[in-house]
Amino acid sequence: MTTTERVELAVIGRQRPAVIEALGAEFTLHEVAPGDDVAAALGPAAERVRGALSNPMVGLSAEVMEALPKLEIVALFGVGLERTDLSTARERGIVVTTTPVLYEDVADTAVALAMDVSRRITSGDRWVRAGGWAAGGHAGAGRRFSGKRAGILGLGRIGRMLAKRLEAFDMRIAYYDPRPAPDVDYPLHRTGLELARESDFLFLCAAGGPGQRHLVDADVLAALGPEGVFVNIARGWLVDEAALVDAVVSGAIGGAGLDVFDDEPNVPQALVEAENVVLTPHIASNTVETRADMDQCMIDNIRSWFSTGQATTPVP
Amino acid sequence: MTTTERVELAVIGRQRPAVIEALGAEFTLHEVAPGDDVAAALGPAAERVRGALSNPMVGLSAEVMEALPKLEIVALFGVGLERTDLSTARERGIVVTTTPVLYEDVADTAVALAMDVSRRITSGDRWVRAGGWAAGGHAGAGRRFSGKRAGILGLGRIGRMLAKRLEAFDMRIAYYDPRPAPDVDYPLHRTGLELARESDFLFLCAAGGPGQRHLVDADVLAALGPEGVFVNIARGWLVDEAALVDAVVSGAIGGAGLDVFDDEPNVPQALVEAENVVLTPHIASNTVETRADMDQCMIDNIRSWFSTGQATTPVP
Numbered sequence: 001m002t003t004t005e006r007v008e009l010a011v012i013g014r015q016r017p018a019v020i021e022a023l024g025a026e027f028t029l030h031e032v033a034p035g036d037d038v039a040a041a042l043g044p045a046a047e048r049v050r051g052a053l054s055n056p057m058v059g060l061s062a063e064v065m066e067a068l069p070k071l072e073i074v075a076l077f078g079v080g081l082e083r084t085d086l087s088t089a090r091e092r093g094i095v096v097t098t099t100p101v102l103y104e105d106v107a108d109t110a111v112a113l114a115m116d117v118s119r120r121i122t123s124g125d126r127w128v129r130a131g132g133w134a135a136g137g138h139a140g141a142g143r144r145f146s147g148k149r150a151g152i153l154g155l156g157r158i159g160r161m162l163a164k165r166l167e168a169f170d171m172r173i174a175y176y177d178p179r180p181a182p183d184v185d186y187p188l189h190r191t192g193l194e195l196a197r198e199s200d201f202l203f204l205c206a207a208g209g210p211g212q213r214h215l216v217d218a219d220v221l222a223a224l225g226p227e228g229v230f231v232n233i234a235r236g237w238l239v240d241e242a243a244l245v246d247a248v249v250s251g252a253i254g255g256a257g258l259d260v261f262d263d264e265p266n267v268p269q270a271l272v273e274a275e276n277v278v279l280t281p282h283i284a285s286n287t288v289e290t291r292a293d294m295d296q297c298m299i300d301n302i303r304s305w306f307s308t309g310q311a312t313t314p315v316p
Numbered sequence: 317m318t319t320t321e322r323v324e325l326a327v328i329g330r331q332r333p334a335v336i337e338a339l340g341a342e343f344t345l346h347e348v349a350p351g352d353d354v355a356a357a358l359g360p361a362a363e364r365v366r367g368a369l370s371n372p373m374v375g376l377s378a379e380v381m382e383a384l385p386k387l388e389i390v391a392l393f394g395v396g397l398e399r400t401d402l403s404t405a406r407e408r409g410i411v412v413t414t415t416p417v418l419y420e421d422v423a424d425t426a427v428a429l430a431m432d433v434s435r436r437i438t439s440g441d442r443w444v445r446a447g448g449w450a451a452g453g454h455a456g457a458g459r460r461f462s463g464k465r466a467g468i469l470g471l472g473r474i475g476r477m478l479a480k481r482l483e484a485f486d487m488r489i490a491y492y493d494p495r496p497a498p499d500v501d502y503p504l505h506r507t508g509l510e511l512a513r514e515s516d517f518l519f520l521c522a523a524g525g526p527g528q529r530h531l532v533d534a535d536v537l538a539a540l541g542p543e544g545v546f547v548n549i550a551r552g553w554l555v556d557e558a559a560l561v562d563a564v565v566s567g568a569i570g571g572a573g574l575d576v577f578d579d580e581p582n583v584p585q586a587l588v589e590a591e592n593v594v595l596t597p598h599i600a601s602n603t604v605e606t607r608a609d610m611d612q613c614m615i616d617n618i619r620s621w622f623s624t625g626q627a628t629t630p631v632p
Contacts, residue, residue: 104462105435108485112437112461115428119421119603122438124596129588133581133597144605145428146420168484169424265449272445280440281449287435289460 007306008045010038010068012054015077018295019053023302027051034058039067051075051302056098057264059083065092073097073305075298078285080235081315082208096315097301099294100157102285107161109284110233113257114201116278117229118143123275143227143254146170151199153192153215154206154234155181162203174198192216196223201231208235218243227254233284236261245270248277259284323622324361326354326384328370331393334611335369339618343367350374355383367391367618372414373580375399381408389413389627391617393610394601396551397631398524412631413617415610416473418601423477425600426549429573430517432594433545434459439591459516459543459570462486467515469508469531470522470550471497478519490514508532512539517547524551534559543570549600552577561586564593575600 006028011020013034023029030049032041039046049068054060056078062085065071071094076084079098089096116122120142127133150166152159152175163173163186174187176195181188189195192215196202202224206215216230217240224230230253232239241262247253248271255276261267264282271277285294301311322344327336329350339345346365348357355362365384370376372394378401381387387410392400395414405412432438436458443449466482468475468491479489479502490503492511497504505511508531512518518540522531532546533556540546546569548555557578563569564587571592577583580598587593601610617627 104486105460108431108461109435112428112431112435115424116432116437119425119428120599121428121432121594121596122441124599125438125594126442128583128595128597134583136581139597139599139602141602141604141607142599144421144603145424165484168481170420265452267444267450278437278441279444280437281444281455283436283440283455283458286455286457287460288457291457 007050008048009051009053009302010042010045010049012038012052012060012064013058015053015055015298016291016295018292019077019298022295022299023053026303027306038064042067051305053077053298053302054084056080056083059085060089060096061085062088065089065094073302073311075301075311077294077298078102080208082235086315095305095311097298097311097313098315099297100313101293101297102290103157103161105287105290106158106233106284107165109259109280110158110162110203110205110231110257111165113231113233113259113278113280114203114229115145117231117255117257117276118145118201122278143229148172148200149174149198151175151189151195151202152186153177153195153202153204155184155186156205156207158233159203159205160184162205171201193220193223196220196228199224199228201229204230204232204234204238206234206238208238213237214240216240216244218246221247221253224253226251229253229255229257231257233259236264241268248274323366324364325367325369325618326358326361326365328354328368328376328380329374331369331371331614332607332611334608335393335614338611338615339369342619343622354380358383367621369393369614369618370400372396372399375401376405376412377401378404381405381410389618389621391614391627393614394418396524398551402631411621411627413614413627413629414631415613416629417609417613418606419473419477421603421606422474422549422600423481425575425596426474426478426519426521426547426573427481429547429549429575429594429596430519430545431461433547433571433573433592434461434517438594459545464488464516465490465514467491467505467511467518468502469493469511469518469520471500471502472521472523474549475519475521476500478521487517509536509539512536512544515540515544517545520546520548520550520554522550522554524554529553530556532556532560534562537563537569540569542567545569545571545573547573549575552580557584564590 008028011031051073060074073095075097146169150171150173155175155177176189176192215238257278259280305311324344327347367389376390389411391413462485466487466489471491471493492505492508531554573594575596621627
């Protein structure tokens with residue numbers, strides 16, 4: 001490689017214009033659709049690509065790494081690692097970076113969804129807009145948020161930021177995590193089921209790693225009970241969605257605030273028709289400010305790697 | 317009065333069934349519609365009524381007090397005093413009680429509305445239910461909530477509870493209040509306008525006393541600016557609602573979360589049609605738990621007054 005040659009990057013799936021623009025000015029970019037055969041799509045460039053950009057919902061499989069023999073770095077937009085083959089990356093010495101600048105937004109979204117469901121904000125707005133209030137009706141009562149029992153499934157960075165927020169509402173916080181946190185005073189339950197039994201609000205904040213299907217199933221939801229609220233800002237596939245639909249429709253739980261679903265962007269029709277749920281389109285980190293921070297974080301990782309040999313936010 | 321005679325109470329406007337049931341078992345109740353001529357509606361009982369129940373949106377005017385010569389106590393459901401003639405009550409020695417058990421719920425509602433608007437929760441739910449996400453659209457980005465500048469107009473009990481909650485979101489808090497609070501560290505601004513200029517979120521938490529029309533007007537909203545969010549959980553008439561509609565529709569402010577309106581239950585049509593507002597039907601204290609606490613508080617005040625001569629939560 002001569003000094004006039006630009007480093008080549010594969011861009012897997014849609015990336016944000018600011019990232020494409022900034023990196024396109026310094027690197028040669030090859031955009032590849034997520035479903036494509038990467039080797040075929042890149043042609044001879046596959047042999048030259050030294051970096052890849054992707055997002056957690058697409059990730060980077062062992063197969064794609066295989067097709068890129070000179071790959072040094074994978075920069076992911078977001079923090080989910082479940083669709084990127086970390087062990088292959090480690091074996092090959094490929095650095096994987098995420099954008100660990102979104103935790104506050106995700107924790108905020110969890111609080112917003114829980115309050116919205118319990119205090120009937122979105123359903124109240126729907127009722128006002130439909131003319132129910134003006135017609136002389138009386139709004140149904142919600143349930144108090146402050147002072148209740150919050151169960152956090154997965155006490156990682158998001159779970160901790162959520163706990164800090166909930167403390168200001170005088171909530172009693174408990175958690176379940178396969179790796180207990182020695183530095184917190186919150187009671188640790190032995191299972192998610194036990195936690196659900198002692199919670200008014202159950203927040204799923206677990207990382208969506210492989211082999212973790214259905215952390216929340218029919219039994220956990222039954223334990224949460226008819227006044228309980230379930231909130232998911234983690235991954236849809238960590239929940240038995242059919243059981244969740246049943247629990248919402250039957251009243252086995254009081255309601256749910258859901259930002260993620262098993263088969264996005266498809267949401268089960270029974271949820272779309274339910275009054276006691278709030279459904280958001282995977283927007284937990286989708287703010288102007290955080291997306292700009294995430295853009296910059298990806299740009300910084302790629303730039304830093306190819307100028308200094310160090311990524312700024314590598315996965316350990 | 318002999319010991320077998322029951323104390324008679326006037327019930328002005330709709331009261332909750334639990335209150336009617338509990339007090340009806342011990343007192344003789346005379347229900348009067350809010351618009352009625354109270355003297356005429358009560359007939360000879362007006363001369364015997366010793367207590368009245370009302371709510372803040374109806375209150376108890378000097379005229380009604382006039383019609384009830386033996387009135388000793390007015391028990392209000394809620395905490396608003398703007399429609400009850402306190403000076404006449406004081407002159408006459410009539411005790412006025414409120415139900416000061418709703419502050420947490422109201423502060424929670426303020427947080428919920430602010431987050432909902434900035435993070436586009438309700439509009440996201442509407443978009444998911446309408447099929448926009450499933451059709452392959454991309455959700456518009458919201459604005460970050462944590463870490464922003466919160467301006468609190470009116471640092472009473474609700475404003476303080478709100479501030480405590482917002483601190484957990486790392487917000488920078490400032491306030492305006494005609495009576496500065498010596499015991500807090502939050503910066504005090506000299507006017508609401510100045511506060512709005514330095515705020516990302518402006519929360520109206522002022523008491524709705526007489527002579528306080530339009531604490532928030534076109535100038536305050538313009539100062540809040542096109543990315544600012546206005547939240548009202550106080551009273552609709554404290555805001556120039558026409559100016560608010562203009563600001564929402566023109567984009568002079570970013571959005572609004574409104575639980576109260578100038579002419580409830582009527583909401584201006586332009587707000588009903590706006591995407592950047594969340595509209596709730598005056599539900600700030602409307603939870604099962606708080607309404608039960610408020611019921612009990614009214615019952616306790618009346619019982620206590622007529623058995624011990626002391627109300628439990630009199631207005632000072």
